[in-house]
Amino acid sequence: MVAQDETVLGQLAEAMVDVSELLQEPAKLDETLELITRGTADTVPGILEVSISITRRDGTIDTLAPSGPLAVEADRLQYELHEGPCLDAALEEPVVIVNDLATDPRWPLFGPKAADLGIGSQVAFQFRAEPHVRGALNLYAGEPGSIDQDAIHLGSLFAAQTAVAMGWARQEQSLTEALATRNQIGQAVGLVMERYSLDADRAFAFLVRLSQTSNTKLREVAAALVDAANNNAKR
Known part of the structure; x- marks a missing residue:
């Protein structure tokens, strides 16, 4: 148990260092x-995927930096159904x-769909x-009862870093980008899904592997694929 705790703390320290370095830019x-x-x-045990929900001045909510397609779909459902933990956190609760999402009575529409x-949880x-950015860091787990005190403590640390990072975004242009x-x-x-007949998870994993093997940022890989598709469509 001690070795496992040390491993988690080591992963947390590395992640915090990486983020802190980027916060200088x-x-x-x-x-x-x-x-x-x-x-x-x-880093957080039991967590499958993570996303950031960000509120806009016009009252809409968008997802930023999802770790995978499952987080994208879960966020989308909450926005469309106008209920869910990410909405409650972004707008009201700390x-x-x-x-157990399947049985929690607070979100009768979103819970079963999730x-x-x-x-599961x-x-x-x-x-x-500051000055006007508000949102939520969303952590999704596969099994019910996966959110323990360690997950809450570690997640709160990353949420704090999200607030610091968003504090840099004082211009609408940064959020738009x-x-x-x-x-x-x-x-x-x-x-990628259409070209190779893959599901969303495998298509996202394909892009990640392509990014890693080519030593190219994920956003640049995505932009290149989209640009190539647009150019082919014009021919």
């Missing part, structure tokens, strides 16, 4: 947020913990960043 908002969500998913996706942490990156990755996943 405000222009790299999207890259910083990707590190936070990926670091959260890799921390929202769900031990369970159908393979999500969830925790969402509210963060605020981060959203554009999210949209390009989504388009690239769709292209």
Whole structure:
């Protein structure tokens, strides 16, 4: 047990160092947020995927830096159904913990649909960043009862770093660029799914492997695929 705790702490320390280094460069908002969500998913035991929900001035909510397609779909469902832990955290509650999404009466529409996706439990942490940024860091687990005190403690640390990172984004342009990156990755996943007859999970994993083997940032890989598809469509 001690060895496992030391491993988790080591992973946490490495993730925090990586994020802290990027926080010295405000222009790299999207890259910083990707590190936070990926670091959260890799470090917090039992967590499958992570995302960031961000509120906009016009009242809409968007997803930034999802660690995978499952988080994208879970967030989308909550936005469309107007209920769910990420909405409650982003708009009202500091921390929202769900031990069993399938049976929790607080979200009768979202809960069963989340369970159908393979999500058993969830925790969402509210963060605020000046001057007007507010949102939630969303952690999705596969099994009910996976959100223990360690998960809450570790998740809160990453939520704090999200607030710091978003504090750099004092201009709407920074958020717009981060959203554009999210949209390009989504388009690239769709292209890979169609081209190779893959599901969303495998298509996202394909892009990640391509990014790693080519030593190219994920957003650049996605942009290249989308640009190539657009150019072929014009011919």
